[in-house]
Amino acid sequence: MTAPVDAGVAAVVRELEDRLAALPAGQDARRAFLGTYARTTTAIGQALAAGVFEDPGWVRRWDVAFVGHFLAAHDADVDGGAVPRPWRLAFDADPALPTLVHLLLELNAHVNYDLPQALLEVVSDDDFDHPVLMAARRRDHERVDTLIASRVAVEGRALPGGARLAARLLAPLDRWSTHRFLPAARRQVWANAVDLHEARRTGPEAYAARIAELDVLTSARIAELLRPGPVLLRLAARGFGVRLPPP
Template sequence: MAGESATGGVAPSGPATAPGARALPEPCPDGAPGCVDGTIAELRARMATLGRGCAHHSTFALAYLRTTEGFKWGRDAGFFSDDTWVNREGALFAEYYYRAYDDWAAGRRSAVPLAWLAALDAARDRRLTGAGDLMLGMNAHINRDLPYVLASVGLTAPDGSSRKPDHDKVNEILAEVTDPILAELIARFDPYGFDVGISPDTVLGLIITWREQAWRNAVRLTNARTPFARAVVELDIESTAAATAAGLATLTSYVPPFTGPGPRAAHCAAHHADPPPLAYPFGLPPAY
């Protein structure tokens, strides 16, 4: 099945090689408060296209949108010590997702990181449960993208203090939005693919572990003093994220003829525009 693009593009299949890590320019270098509003607007537009088409990519897209809305709520509630820095980080983080998806949708496979290829191809082919699509997207974005983002925006403040406390504050926001996100994914997109016998707390713990490792990898990138040293760290980041994607895919693949995407597709066709069943800390957002 052709890949659904948020802009209507098609991602052809074909061989791919691991691209070198490309540093993306910051879309919001001044860290203005409106940065997150722009990110939410873009994520909402992409989610609307994917969700209305019941693309399997919509699972991660919805989770990313709601997490970013939660990030804005946390920022406005005073979670962070340096809003400018977290605004910059959030905008650049989203840019890595846009670039991976758009390169994939346009068929530029050699430009797409391997972890993202695994996630996006699996969603296109409807090979995984909703839990699988979600976790492969999160793996690509956290284990692969986040170290580069953190290293780019800087790990220390001008006074030499660490940015780590603000990085860790995001975990508190994730704890607040995990249950509503899962409830919304189940109600609107896939009531069959999230009953995997693993508690939401366990999933949250895994994500927090990934975020801790992303910080450590960002430190390694920052401390790499030669191109060779940097390349070694990048290879480790890329290969580990790709291997994690492969393991997650094995665990969450459909098993024809016993299981498949048909019931999920029928449910989504009937319910994708339903309102979220649980309120988020920032309120009850519209479906689209």
């Protein structure tokens, strides 16, 4: 029996599945990302329905906002429109690259660039003035880390053909790297969100300048991921996240 999924999250899962169904032939990398994302979002919805989070309403709003950033980039790309540079670099990567690399490129754009902005959409400036509230929300943010890390093996088995074989051969390194670099990246995301909050309080120009810095850092990390060589080993050594410099 399938575990129940929170109704609010189920709605965005359907949006992801609709985009997946509409993909034309030859979009294997995007298909892999959309499939992985839909399954992971379903798992978050199941955790919400099971009462895993301290503030389920906030986690639901965050997840909907976060998925919305990807959907906006995906839809704009499909329609031939402008997308943020990190997404453009990820979407335009050589289709011949391994599926695992494409997944990492799109994950980089979504986590490092989109996630701090999505957090700011569901955490007001007033919220930041309440330490108890923010501590609870940070704990829920970290619970998502645990859930994502638990899905590494499952998603490796779901990859198609040669990518699935590569994931199985690299499974020990993959699990170790993911347990290390993804939680570390999300801690940096939280710190970046705090910095963006301070910029937002200063004014629109300061906020726009910090978003531009985040764009540069995320795009540079994509360029690093595209270098020849063992991507997972580089991630294990260098990490996955980016960190805004002091203002």
